Amino acid sequence: MLGITGSSVTSRPAEGRRVRGRGGPAIGVPDCRRFQEGWVLMSFEAAVHAQAIEIDRLSLEMCAAAGSGHPTTAMSIGHIVTVLMFHAMRWSPDYPDYPTSDRLVLSAGHGVPAVYAAAAILGMKVGKNPSSRRKLTEADLANLRAWESELDGHPNPMEGFPFFDAATGSLGQGLSVAAGLGVAARLNQSDRRVFCIIGDGESREGQVAEALDFIIDHKLTNVLPIFNCNEYGQAGRVSEQQSAGRLAAKLEAYGFEVLGIDGHSPSQIKAAFDKFAGGSTSTDHAPFAVVARTIKGWGAPSVQGGGWHGKPAQNEALRKAQGELDERRIELTSSLASSDQFTIQPPSGARNPEPAPGELPSLSQTMRALDMESKLASGRMATRRAYGLALRALGQVNSEVVVLDADVSNSTFSETFARSQELAERFVECKIAEQNMVSVAAGMAAAGKIPFCSTFGKFVTRAYDQIEMAMNSGANIKIVGSHTGITLAADGPSQMALPDVAWFRSLAKVKDHRGNPGCYVLQPADAYAAYALTGVMADYEGMCYMRTMRVDTEFLYSDDQVFNLGGFEVLSEGRDVALLATGYMVHEGNRVVELLDKAGISATLVDMYSIPFDEEKLLDLISQNNGYAISLEDNYGASLGSAVADAVTSSGDAFTLEQMYVNRIPKSARTTAEMLQMCGLTAEDVVKKVMQLLQVA
């Protein structure tokens, strides 16, 4: 069923050395044999049609074999994918993730059968382990969506298809990823070009608008958005608002030069890509965008129209569509000469790896270097400010660290990085558009950068789906949410991050593709912790979420303190009750310890700065406190307290845990003290709870 019968014309790049990302030896260039001789446009047309029809046929057949999938979407981009993968992109099928390769981000991920088909025809290397990849064959296509297949239902690089940089399929995210790849390429002085195919229906997602603004703001002429206007969504026709005409008008209003094409005309596609290529290293013109009018189910009228979204043609319907494609082949490829060959240009040579990162100086050293001695001597500083200082110091010792913010850099203190002249180039202002920011970061991470994204923890929520997709993509991104919890007080609940720990904790309970927690949740209680943990995040390959606070808090630690992912710190050793606190509540916990001490109760205070944490060690601690524990956090529940509850119940010990957290929707108050009172989280409230727990009168 699957097997090439057409007149496919292919190139096979020769062997070359392959090097993964940063840190390796000097990088060689994979070169390609070239076949292009006496190429004329007419035979190019025919050759593209031949290949696209082959891709369409394979798409239909692999979805039929899988029993699911979106063949008609794939057929709407068959020609575009052909021109990209066989001609326009500079890449090597042997090294699909070569660091300078041109990239294709398939934002409308459900069209992926087209790319799988092209990859099989080209014998692209697949496999999770870079050292043991194999050539994809057309026979493999029959395993689309199977458990052991690298060909996942939607683009999924971590499952063995490294041609892609990002998992897509949740719509509207790809153009932002492409923009991130574009920004990274520019920082790397690479001439890599980034193509992104976006569905018309998908372009309704607001994130696409955010990405368009970002591309114009940053003059990313090395990124080409290609809107695939096939007119059909899932439940119905695409809105007139996302029609080719309206999209073109919008794109022009955004500031793009729009190239409108017939998405099934090889020469028109080629002309658009050539125009883009010609201008991709210059920023003295407007970025280009392609609006391609296409047909969903091109070539096979029997599967066109509204009823065929996400539905494989089976049996008779499949045979009918195959027959229709055969007719198109005869009609469109008669001029094809057997000597015609596509040429895939190789990528340019990768730069030498960056020098290994230097050591992060201590917080005191950094502050002294910035004439902040009096602040240091004050003994108090907000964790967000320490984060900014750490970013700046990190930026100086690690050239891959980049920082993104969403118009609040003066609140998150990422401006401390941005304001350093030597680092400013690596600061990416994303304006008020958090979804785009996170996906841009995922794109930059795919290019080897270590992105730190900052905004208010509340606004990070906007990008949770993007964060989950970044986790699925294996993206090495660090997210830092400021103004977490209730202590910011006066601005009220619209600015407070409250259910964020619960959500990230769920990701923390997953093993990522590297076998680590899908995300670490870090809650530094003081400036030293925030500073050190920022360094820890940079050293670690994987996703992290760190929460910082608006308010100044007292120093609890010093430069010498070591913080580890998965760690916690005992600040005060007692024997009657364990107070397990995070963030601001560690400070309130110190007051509790004093008050309890006066009442003759000996409390242990633990700074639970990491989720997950060492459960066994914590259970020992609770055991040493007669099995009594109270968790303290100034966010909504299902968070730290539940993490402790999980540990306790898996042990079966008869421990008693009281969880104290914010259990009402807060409102504004003028001071942090009032907020704690409003939410029942003052030291006095905790003391009362301890008394109840220990059944002390």
Next chain:
Amino acid sequence: MLGITGSSVTSRPAEGRRVRGRGGPAIGVPDCRRFQEGWVLMSFEAAVHAQAIEIDRLSLEMCAAAGSGHPTTAMSIGHIVTVLMFHAMRWSPDYPDYPTSDRLVLSAGHGVPAVYAAAAILGMKVGKNPSSRRKLTEADLANLRAWESELDGHPNPMEGFPFFDAATGSLGQGLSVAAGLGVAARLNQSDRRVFCIIGDGESREGQVAEALDFIIDHKLTNVLPIFNCNEYGQAGRVSEQQSAGRLAAKLEAYGFEVLGIDGHSPSQIKAAFDKFAGGSTSTDHAPFAVVARTIKGWGAPSVQGGGWHGKPAQNEALRKAQGELDERRIELTSSLASSDQFTIQPPSGARNPEPAPGELPSLSQTMRALDMESKLASGRMATRRAYGLALRALGQVNSEVVVLDADVSNSTFSETFARSQELAERFVECKIAEQNMVSVAAGMAAAGKIPFCSTFGKFVTRAYDQIEMAMNSGANIKIVGSHTGITLAADGPSQMALPDVAWFRSLAKVKDHRGNPGCYVLQPADAYAAYALTGVMADYEGMCYMRTMRVDTEFLYSDDQVFNLGGFEVLSEGRDVALLATGYMVHEGNRVVELLDKAGISATLVDMYSIPFDEEKLLDLISQNNGYAISLEDNYGASLGSAVADAVTSSGDAFTLEQMYVNRIPKSARTTAEMLQMCGLTAEDVVKKVMQLLQVA
């Protein structure tokens, strides 16, 4: 410090009867005394300036008193707010939430001091309890952001300021809320007009683009977006992409007729609002949008420019700004005649309340009425399909039920509602734009509708911030996510809702303003449960999240089964171990019970369809099973299992809980059975875990 010294010209609407939402007696119209006599444009100009300057001054002073806030943003909208609240809007300060009143949604919520100032001048009624509201005074303004004040840091209707329909402050959401109010007004055949002020920087949020498309799609000429282009964001200048010129060009490309104005020119503001008003009941023209060029800190040059975002002017800086405003007053209000008065037109009469909802027929009745007897007899049906049937039946007995979907109504089965001719008008297609969908629903809920929003559970994530803001707004919305968990198999992780329970559970742990859980999380395991719980959600006033499954599942219940928020159902009573399952895992649990029975182990199977649940009752059950429990769910952790752990640890009982959940990032597989195997969640895996737990060889 606070007190009117200017020549403010006010109107005081007379007393009128006030009626709250649905269900009350026939509704009277509050009328207003009218003062408008011999009004001429020049004195209108002067009167608006006088009032706006007063608002500006009060804004400065209240923020100074609060020690925080955004006075300069407020000053950029002082004139617009004046023309709206003193002239253009048809409303009554005595009945700020009168159901037919024109509405103002302040999307850029940080500008709220301007509205508070106007409300104080007008003596608008405030207070959480509708039956004991009091007139706001200018003295109250000094309590801005204080704990006991109704004047929260950002618009917050549930804290006693019912002029607003939605909590805002997390940016970019207001226009969608306004659109929801507009759709509801049209459904109610109300001539209410909806104004929405959007910041220029804020309009970078993609949700604004989604809302604009939605307004054009639905021809909402009764909604007026007003873009406040004051050119300064928080950390820096607003991007050129959000400049007045670029915004106007974009809006035209979207399909709006753009009214560009000087946002400090009373006559230009009035002309724009008049034009909008003239066309607000007709859909034969393009919707209007206003692009207002304004000055951040208008009237007081000493607080203008980039350094004054979110910063109150204090002491000398305050006095200087006050002095500058006084100069503007002298300059701009000299032509004011003492007889000039603003007229606030009253809202039109509210419609009679809808008849009380009828009783929901049973699932069997509904299916028989739709000729689905053979499906019913099959004994299997997907929960998503039952949801669709429930929507349709509900729609027929409850005229306030409305349904929204995001281009996947044929997957969520909300199409079952949409395809009924009599209900089609109440189906709102939102296309692929989930953020907008949820905020539109919040707007419709504020107008008394009971909106059900459906899309894939995965894509609901896009709108988590909007959902939290809807909770803060007290919005009575129901969110239904389909394709939850891993059982959908082939499409892969980009389509699976996995950390969703963890996030919603955090909201479930909060008390909302009515004293109920901030959100109920419902996980029906069969069609009868899904059907009944849809009805339960409609009857309940508050937010709910229900998860449905893609796959067909066997019937577990019948028409007679009663489901309650907070309930669970024991399906099989045993004595050795309690299996606490949700969704698909209830079915797998049935297999576990059989397998264990063969091994001589007697298991209790519980369908944990609600979070929160009755904890005491559950602990009794676990106790009856020797203190052994296993939680079973096919999503990420920190979810049901942690909810049980919370209950267990608060009791201090020595129970042992094993949590089984998805602890890896899944990939595609062809079948549900393979997915369960991939994630270690087959009945056999559970049996093995039980054996370990009970220490049976």
